[in-house]
Amino acid sequence: MTQPALLNRLTFRQLQVFQTVYRQHSYSRAAAELGLTQPAVSAQIRQLEQALGQSLFKYAGKTLHVLPPADALAESIGTIFSEVASLQMALSRLTGTLRGELNIAAVSTAQYIVPHILARFRARYPEVRLRLRVVNRNEALAHLAERCDDLVIMGMAPEDSDLTFMPILHNDLLPIVWPGHPLLQAEQPGLAAFTRYQVLMREPGSGTRLALETFTRQQQLALDHTLELGTSEAIKQGVMARLGVAVLPRVAVQLELQSGLLATPKLPGFPLRHAWGVVQHRERYPTPVTEAFMQLLRELLPELEQLFSDSLAPRSDATFSCLP
Known part of the structure; x- marks a missing residue:
């Protein structure tokens, strides 16, 4: 034909x-x-x-x-729709506004930081439609392979030469116990004492779980007593119920630590420090909306570090607002 x-x-x-x-x-x-x-x-x-x-x-x-013809067509369609989206965004720029879509996938622990970024982006570019999908690490890697999102925000940069990784925020992982836990009274508690308790963990594919398993292997310790729970929120509730102990990102437990609902013992080697970052596929052409988001992120890096390193408190000094 x-x-x-x-x-x-x-x-x-x-x-x-x-x-x-x-x-x-x-x-x-x-x-x-x-x-x-x-x-x-x-x-x-x-x-x-x-x-x-x-x-x-x-x-x-x-x-x-x-x-097989469907695989070939799917690859071409991705390019076609990307070009149409870029055209739409370029035309909107000629009118002095930025319109289009921004599709982001974020690992579940990043859900605590991404809304703060989106709020600032929305305030600057109110005509852009935003969509955030929360996934685990394995799903995030699959999204990258399929190129079905503009950006993926995740921790622990994947080892893939086809991907780029721009760090945006430290991700400190803390040992978490309930208030009054014996480890809080010990003079020099160690990781071995921590892992004697039942460790509440996310599902395989979680970046937090991968970080903990890697660290325990480096310390030549085994995680013999574990219980898998589906979400960080379920794990927090499990620790508060004295079901076990856990390792979670600082941003996920800041409020509970401040209110005394959870506590963190001083264990050697902690916090485990990693970084959240924005991952893109090198072959996915960045749209004007994607470029605008990345530019805003670079501007926000100092503010984000301060926001999530300080104790959380109501903000009365915000210089932006989001309107429908």
């Missing part, structure tokens, strides 16, 4: 529906996300396949299989 004929038969709606089916691996889930009926999604995919002259998906029982 010649190029003009293909261009005449393709529509952006078909490509949007295809991209959603490709990502969801399901017609029904794609229909729910797009607000369409499943027959409407099937019709769009069928018309797209007719325009391309090739099949994109195949059902085997209830499982949807992605065919």
